Amino acid sequence: MTVQKQVGMGALACALVWQLVAGTTVYAAGPTLTLSSQETITSGAIMKNYVWTTTRSNKDVSVNANVVEVDLTNPNVKIDAMAGTKNQFTKNQSVLGMVKDTGAVAGVNGDFFNTQAEGVPEGAQITNGQVMATPAKISGLYSFAITKNNQPIIDILDFQGNVTAKDGTSFELGGVNKTYYWDDNDVPLIADGLFLYTSAWAMTQRAVDGTHVPTEALIQNDIVKEIAVDTNVKMIAPADGYILRGSGLAREFIVNHLKVGDKITTKYDMVPHDASKTYDWKNFKMLIGGSTLLVDDAKPSYFTRNIGDFSGYSPRSRTAIGYSKDMKTAYIITSDRSAGSAGMTLPELQQFMIGAGVWKGMVLDGGGSTQMVSRSLGDFDPKLVNKTENGNQRSVVNGVGVYSTAPKGDLKGLILKGQNILFMNEPSTYQFKAYDDYYNPISVEGIVPQWSTSTTNGAFKDNVFTPAAPGKTQITAKSGKGSASMDVEVVGRDQITAMTFSAGAFSVTEGGDFKLPISVTTRSGVTRDLPAASATWELSGIKGSLKDGILHVDSASGSQAAQVIARYDGYSTMVTLPVGREKIWYDVDKFAVMTTGDKYPAEVVSSVNIAQDNGNKNIEIAYDFTKGTGTKAAYARFNGTSGAPIEGEPEFISARVFGDGSFNWVRAEVVDANGVTNLVSFTENMNWTGWRKITADVSDLKFPLKIKSVYVANPANGQDERAAKGKINIDDISFIYKGQLASLPKNTVKLTVNKKQVTLNDKPMTLEQAPTIVNDNTLIPLRFVTEALSGSVKWDEKERKVTVIRGDKLIDLWIDNADLLVNGQRVTAEVAPKIMNNVTMVPLRLVSEKLGFKVGWDPKNYGITLE
Known part of the structure; x- marks a missing residue:
């Protein structure tokens, strides 16, 4: 934040007294202050x-x-x-x-x-x-x-100073190493001011404002060495001297009263504004x-x-x-x-x-x-x-x-750095730092610490630890007086409470690459991304590949959804992604609409032209925001002021933008069905150079839409912190439309407790095992019900585990274990799944609701309806 002028007096702030106790949260009249961490920087500094x-406009921030x-x-x-x-x-x-x-x-x-x-x-x-x-x-x-x-x-310090010529004439000194500025009355002090510049001013020009021509004098050892009338001395002030710069009346003082070879006297003082105080x-x-x-x-x-x-x-x-x-x-x-x-x-x-x-x-x-x-x-x-x-x-x-300013001390301590949550067989490098008695760093070159762990669930080779089994351990490094330890948890299936895809909801498109990070939360409450290499992956519904956690879609022809399953140590999670459609709307090489330039305000200089990049045509928006006030913008408008209609109901608007690193904004004007122009931001910080694909969300707007423009903007707030001149290129403006997941068939299953007779869509059938009640929980035959309602069931004999997939739901459950996994979330049932007459029986209410079944219950006849 910078200013060119400061005038006036602010309002009186309200009084509020706080007291902070280290490591605690302080409460006072609304705002709260929490000390979250602290660390020694050096002896005497933390x-x-x-x-x-606090609360602003009834919202917590x-x-x-x-x-x-x-x-x-x-x-x-x-x-x-x-x-x-x-x-x-x-x-x-x-x-x-x-x-x-x-x-x-x-x-x-x-x-x-x-x-x-x-x-x-x-x-x-x-x-x-x-x-x-x-x-x-x-x-x-x-x-x-x-x-x-x-x-x-x-405190406030005031400046006093003057320069006295050999003939006894004095002139007030305006300050040392000052650029042009204005006083409280908006008077430019450089206009008639005399200023002094030392070797700390590293330019040969001083206080250049484009209006006041300088006259300067070079002084060494209090002797005038050079006078440059209506120009500047072509050097930086020497270490044993200074340069006087004058304009207006100060120029007249230099020209009329200073002569080369004369000895002059320069004195200045910084005094407290409050005359009752004294400072040396x-x-x-x-x-x-x-x-x-x-x-x-x-x-x-x-x-x-x-x-x-x-x-x-x-x-x-x-x-x-x-x-x-x-x-x-x-x-x-x-x-x-x-x-x-x-x-x-x-x-x-x-x-x-x-x-x-x-x-x-x-x-x-x-x-x-x-x-x-x-x-x-x-x-x-x-x-x-x-x-x-x-x-x-x-x-x-x-x-x-x-x-x-401390001397060099002896080794006092070590600091370990590395992962504290690991997955099995994930090699992790641990580094260490050292510091002395004054908390200043010591080179670790030549220090070879002894590494150890408190358990036997892994091994060190040099400073690389590879865990072999789940559990908690403590890693320790020792060297001389210094030692450091850190707790490490090696995650296994039993330590996980949730393993979920964390990329959010989106549609995949053919030819696209989509990052699929997996977030794992442990029973201790720690969350960490699962390394992609630690998981085994399954893909269905589309053709593609998974590498380093990136899904590349080769083909999605005829499919409405992609299902991705990831497993770690027998713990599973699944994400179902609709197949969307991306339609390029504006490509200068193939199809576009009439495009013209515009600007705001009138002082802005801008242009819109067709450019080429390796033979690929695109639109170029050049801008010059150096003139005018307030928010400034350079536009590429479509169809004049009318805008161009957009078909359907897109989720996102996307474009390839060649950024100029200006920190300016890139936006689009999108008109909704109510005729309201919405300013949709692709980015509010264009901090890159080169081509980048950027996307903005339009899903909340009322359809149908029209697009009026894309543009570069430099908002008024913080304007001086962005580049005032530059150009960007835009190509391949497209709209992305959301895919729809297929609806499951509407089948209906009717069962009765303790009876093997059932109906599927009113067709009678017979079960091998009737529904039964155990500990006040109704158990139903899993395979029959799931497959009847368009799901699939897979049995793992080694683990005695059943995996059920129905629509976008995946459930893993183990026989005689009340814990089950629903899309990676651990859930505990009141009654564990059981095998009766070689049939897997599961709790009706929990499993049916997790799989999206609608359950009806007839208490009089003990009837169950699933659909």
Whole structure:
């Protein structure tokens, strides 16, 4: 999230006080805060992961948030500000890049910045005690600092400075390493301003706004070395000097009062906005700027800036920083708006920060800029730990880093990594990491741990464990003082409560490939996908093949359904998939409709043309969203404004799209039977390049449908985080129609308890074994009833198991065992199946209802009707 201007004052947030006890959930006036996990990063720094839940518009939402807690009293850790590439401004990069560049063990993005400018923070920055930027002359902007005594400060700092020429003339200094910006009255301060630039500014141009022509002076050791009138000095400022840049009145000062060879005096100061306070900023260890104050005295602060300027009342990803009441702990905070995490408004962020322990805190840049990076215990390489708002790691101007200052310690512990749920004969590699007395990583090169298990149901070869039998075991690795163990469960049939296909409901089409993942849930409540190679597979109803869990349909001619059965250790599950139909509607090489370009708003530049890719024609939509305001779009319209009718009732619309990695949206305008135009999203994050088939659901719309357009969109919210120029290609727009499973024949079976005479569709027949009552449960002859009602029965003599398939239902049951499997779900009957007179008898109510039979009961005559 970035801004170019900040003006005004926000509303007062409501007060809400929380207190967090580690490992518990805190309840306070609606929202709840749960500490889900924590891990030591290094001596003095801990990563805590939270889930924060609240209610919006009478709906429950949850947000994933991360907090790095830094012990400011620990001499083995420090906080510092980072910038760009190799701690230089104007060379923006991701937080991960900055963390790696500077050797940090954790970090987050920092200050707000103007995305259209050179890439410098809006506020002040001190890194390793060196001033890199000074505060902007904008009211209400807070900064976070650490003093030489490791005391945290959050306050507003004002800038004061001037340059005095040899002739005694002085001119006010606007700031150090600032780009162009506006004050609270929307006055561009660069217009008549004099600004100072150090070697931290890594460009030969400074504060370029396209309007104000610079005049610059190079100063070394307080001596004027060069004056460039109405142009810029063609170099980066030297380490022993600086460059003064002036426009308007400041230009006149440089031209009229500075001369090459003159000695000049430059002084500046950063003073508390509150005159009752004093800070020795020249001895600050670090400082980073931000925007509004959020928390003060563990209460929500009033907003010191207009938070509407950076979507403060909308749920977004957020970054913040604060400290505890005793000033011994710093809190570095992110919260996510991503899949499965709802983001936070700034009033919500205030509540979260208080719950996490913040006494005083302020906001840093958020939205698409929010990134948190950390090194896991035992790891050398830091990684992104949050899910970013747009799925990418945005290049930002600066950040806050956490650094280990500890000496090298001795081996303290090991950490094991690997699967804790295994299937029989599934080889699994276990890795280990090591850390020292200061929780910093140790190279495992040369460390050969001793591997062992607590049971004999498997064997190790090097660090690969292969289980041979089901059950629980504990794997242990030892080396010197360090050891680590982890519990492993080897799953067998008796440990499974459910084994189901988890791909959801869909139709298969001829020539298509369909992933069929199988999810296994154990009695201990753990769920894991079954490796495709661990299952045996059966396919019926269509011709095709199964490889690595992917069903390829060669032919579906004349079939209405595909049945796929998977078995593991005698445990079975089945999925029945209707055979659908995919019809290509738009293919430039074969058939299409009249297609024209359109745009919104009028300032957008766009075009629609026919392109070729290896001889295959497609439509190309080129767009330029650099002008105009609000949501912007470039359209390929069909049949002018009328749209094209679509036959039938499709489930999905599909298209092949050549993406440009712009993070823009791709959508279609689909008109329903009520004349309502529905905006159907193929993707809201075009983060790929090259061809990809993408699909959108239209099954909930009212039929018949018309398609008006496909288009590229850049919505207003987060617009600066997507590419403004680009082009995409679209081909093979098709519609997918749902298949229908065949209805079972409507046969009727009538039976009577203790009588062998039955009727099938009123035709009399005689059973070998009459229905009977056992322990108040009626047992019926399984094979006869199933086959009479269009099912099939298979007997496994070795396991004394019966497998029944009827329609889309599969049941496995074992003689004298009350547990049975229904499409992979374990169910327990009141009475186990039994064999009577060589006939398998099963509980009427349970089995008939699981197979989809409709049961009628005549209590007077003990009659049973099945249909």
